[in-house]
Amino acid sequence: xxxxxxxxxxxxVAEGNPLTVKCTYSVSGNPYLFWYVQYPNRGLQFLLKxxxxxxxxxxxxxxxxxxxxxxxxxxLKKPSALVSDSALYFCAGHSGxxxxxxxxxxxxxxxxxx
Amino acid sequence: EAQVxxxxxxxxxxxxxxxxxxCSQNMNHEYMSWYRQDPGLGxxxxxxxxxxxxxxxxxxxxxxxxxxKEKRNFPLILxxxxxxxxxxxxxxxxxxxxxxxxxxxxxxxRLTVL
Numbered sequence: 001x002x003x004x005x006x007x008x009x010x011x012x013v014a015e016g017n018p019l020t021v022k023c024t025y026s027v028s029g030n031p032y033l034f035w036y037v038q039y040p041n042r043g044l045q046f047l048l049k050x051x052x053x054x055x056x057x058x059x060x061x062x063x064x065x066x067x068x069x070x071x072x073x074x075x076l077k078k079p080s081a082l083v084s085d086s087a088l089y090f091c092a093g094h095s096g097x098x099x100x101x102x103x104x105x106x107x108x109x110x111x112x113x114x
Numbered sequence: 115e116a117q118v119x120x121x122x123x124x125x126x127x128x129x130x131x132x133x134x135x136x137c138s139q140n141m142n143h144e145y146m147s148w149y150r151q152d153p154g155l156g157x158x159x160x161x162x163x164x165x166x167x168x169x170x171x172x173x174x175x176x177x178x179x180x181x182x183k184e185k186r187n188f189p190l191i192l193x194x195x196x197x198x199x200x201x202x203x204x205x206x207x208x209x210x211x212x213x214x215x216x217x218x219x220x221x222x223x224r225l226t227v228l
Contacts, residue, residue: 043204043219106156
């Protein structure tokens with residue numbers, strides 16, 4: 001069975017500092033990995049995805065994520081955090097083309113402190 | 115505007131009273147899915163549909179039914195709701211098989227079963 005883990009329930013970072021939200025996965029085959037963001041009282045919004053190719057993928061709002069196959073990780077990063085980045089972040093993954101079951105992590109609450 | 119629309123957004127009901135949460139998308143997406151979001155558990159998939167008249171169970175299908183008679187609509191039916199189905203529900207859609215991770219989400223439906 002596939003699984004996605006987000007080891008931190010909450011991450012606090014000062015505005016202007018770099019941020020990292022961690023994700024590890026256990027997905028068979030060549031995984032497709034995703035990050036989503038949820039603002040209060042809203043649905044999830046797609047941020048970025050890794051399917052194949054360059055291990056560093058860039059997404060919306062200045063976010064990027066690094067795929068590391070040996071560590072089975074897909075951490076979300078941003079060089080300089082904004083207060084408006086405060087939200088709930090979800091990592092998700094599935095086992096590739098033809099897979100219909102996307103598995104989500106439990107979410108990490110990011111708080112950017114002014 | 116491309117969107118996934120869920121109704122109702124908020125509902126309080128009583129145990130055993132059948133209810134339907136509607137979901138409609140205007141993007142001609144083939145794939146649609148229902149998730150429930152619970153604190154500490156993240157998002158869990160209830161049912162998904164690959165196309166009209168094609169549906170399958172997700173991770174937590176017990177107590178739910180779905181149908182996909184039209185491409186744009188994917189209603190979630192609770193035949194006899196119970197308090198453990200109190201949750202925040204999200205409908206999502208994507209283009210098709212190769213994009214089943216890049217989901218567009220509705221705004222959510224908060225259901226309370228007394």
